[in-house]
Amino acid sequence: MINFLFIVLSFFAITGGLAMLLYKSPIYAALGLLISVLSVAGLFALLSASFLFIVQIIVYAGAIMTLVLFILMFLNIGDEHLPKEPNRNMLIGLGIAVMLPVNALILDTISKMPNADMSIVAEGFGGIKEIGLKLFSEWLIPFELISILLLVALIGAVVLAKRKPKKELN
Numbered sequence: 237m238i239n240f241l242f243i244v245l246s247f248f249a250i251t252g253g254l255a256m257l258l259y260k261s262p263i264y265a266a267l268g269l270l271i272s273v274l275s276v277a278g279l280f281a282l283l284s285a286s287f288l289f290i291v292q293i294i295v296y297a298g299a300i301m302t303l304v305l306f307i308l309m310f311l312n313i314g315d316e317h318l319p320k321e322p323n324r325n326m327l328i329g330l331g332i333a334v335m336l337p338v339n340a341l342i343l344d345t346i347s348k349m350p351n352a353d354m355s356i357v358a359e360g361f362g363g364i365k366e367i368g369l370k371l372f373s374e375w376l377i378p379f380e381l382i383s384i385l386l387l388v389a390l391i392g393a394v395v396l397a398k399r400k401p402k403k404e405l406n
Contacts (some may be wrong), residue, residue: 242282249275257328260318261309266301273297287364307393 248271255268277292371379 238282242279245275245282247276248272249279260321262313262318263305266304266308270297271302273301284362285363287367303390307397311393311397388394 243308252268252270252275255271256265259268271371272290273296277289277297280289280292
């Protein structure tokens with residue numbers, strides 16, 4: 237049953253990622269991101285990483301996606317505002333064609349590796365204490381840099397949201 241759930245959640249995660257690439261509408265792309273984020277949360281639940289599961293649901297699926305959808309609706313982006321991408325599908329296909337041999341090479345290498353301990357997770361994986369110790373000791377600077385990056389993105393969204401007033405006709 238766990239293998240079936242893993243395959244289903246992985247399928248939805250990949251499908252959500254493809255939806256982000258293939259849909260032209262920003263709202264549909266954001267919904268693809270939501271599907272992908274929820275699927276990753278399900279994968280964390282399969283690993284018994286309850287804290288990561290809850291954080292994925294609350295922070296990413298809840299707060300971040302609400303912010304993204306709010307900004308998209310606030311900006312009221314129409315088809316006329318989107319850039320023309322005549323070679324978009326060809327570039328996506330080219331990216332897939334380039335990555336398939338790389339992925340095949342990685343899978344081949346992994347299959348030839350000697351047998352090792354295949355326990356799914358180590359003791360304490362995904363716990364609050366373990367994540368907190370790693371995050372605020374080894375990963376403190378990247379954590380703060382990401383918070384600055386998110387602040388700059390939010391300010392940029394507000395600046396872009398300000399529309400230039402239309403010239404009045406005399």
